[in-house]
Amino acid sequence: MSRVHDVGGQTGFGPVPEIPGSQDSPPFHADWEARVYALAGVLGRRGLFSGDELRDTIESLPPERYLSASYYERWLQALEILVARKGVA
């Protein structure tokens, strides 16, 4: 079934405030965001999960959690799920 992330073409979310990493925007808004990004990269390169698994896990967050979380908060919640699922937490 369609998941909460799949909102392309829907209106009502307001303007996109900024594009992270673009010319006028820093890639991260806080140090913890960079750490989450790095953690995902390290765990992925160690073979714990694929990029598609990470996407799948983010998309599978409960809608109320997904919609109330920032971009990297979603990454962090997905990482917490994945390390527990893979038995390394």
Next chain:
Amino acid sequence: MTLRPGTRVRTSSADPDHHTRLPRYLRGQVGEIVYAGREWPLPDDVARGVAAPRAEIVYTVRFAAAGLWGTGRHTVLADLWASYLEQADGEDGEDDEDDGPQEER
């Protein structure tokens, strides 16, 4: 079989219960192949941990925005895996295998 640029294709209308890279707004839509890229593992398989995920050509497909949303004069490009697509009926494109050899004109 590789679909050639210019081939009209229809996207799958399926609503899978797993990860997919075919967004909802492109389900069951007709577009045109712009570019046939390299083969890449199918995310639907990779996300589910399939041991030997299918590798499929990823196509760049162009859609008319007005056809997707009823408005807009622009087009939308999407990179879509081969199994998301089927050739649209009655349109130009890949020759049927039953047609036999064809000569250049």
